[in-house]
Amino acid sequence: MNIRDGNIFEAMRMVLPEHRELMAQIQRERAKRKRPVLTEERLEEMQYALSEAVREGRAVRVTVFTPERDVVLVGHVTVRGRELRVRTAGGEQLVRLNDVIQIEEI
Template sequence: MNITSGNIFAAMRLVLPEHRSAMDTMERSQRRTPLPQWSEDRLEELQIEISEAIANDAVVRITYWRDHAVYEATGRCKISYGRLLLLEAHQTIELLPQHILRIDTP
């Protein structure tokens, strides 16, 4: 933290540890991204895009929301036991359809 962000106490050298942890907690909460709320039409569009990607075995780049942050991953989609999985080179990511922000082809 620095003085340009508007917090003069963070720029000071002598800050109590409990104050520093409170400032860090406040800063993390300000950076949190809220869960997007999609309409039924948008969820249906995403479902069609996912179905096409699975049918064509296409590599897709999915931007998704998880734990109050936005992530991006590239891989192939697969449905297994009613769950949507994105198979990357070295990991498998389980996704909820309402957490998907965007689907692109790289």
Template sequence: MGKKLEANGLFESSRMMLPEHREAYQAYMREQERRGKPVLDDQEMQRIEQTLIESYNRRMPITVVVFNPFDDEELRGIVTNVNTGLREIKLVRGDEDYSWIKLEEIISVIT
């Protein structure tokens, strides 16, 4: 019993973690994995916009890479609508499956 009272022995001997502490630690670790959005230069933005317009005009499928703080998302489809006021596109991925994507969220476009 004498060793437990020396230095940090009392806390070293009790290795218990409450579920609330575990969840808070996991949330903290997930937050540490968050990354910032890359800054695109004007030339890259013009190339992305040109490819989106080309997909809209020719009805050709493209792959759009959308920014996510944890993992980028790739969406494949055809641009069917361009809303210049809200700066977003409508990407149709199937018969009834579509997404509205803001232009500032797009990192790259692959034909």
């Protein structure tokens, strides 16, 4: 690097490899997708939509949080303990209720 024109402090700094690694690691963790915190209202809406759907045997749209992306499932639902069973066109899916971030009527 040319010391006259560049960021000379970048060339002269003293950073341990472990320090650099830790910075990167913490940055990666912070960049991770975080589960949204749902409001009371949103939870009530979801619960209402879910109970209506179960009672009337209608299909719903369920949005599920995963570390990579939100997954949207459409189908008939039943609740089993802490899990939600969604019968979609592509087959049956089990999702943890904790991962469900949205339930909407269609």
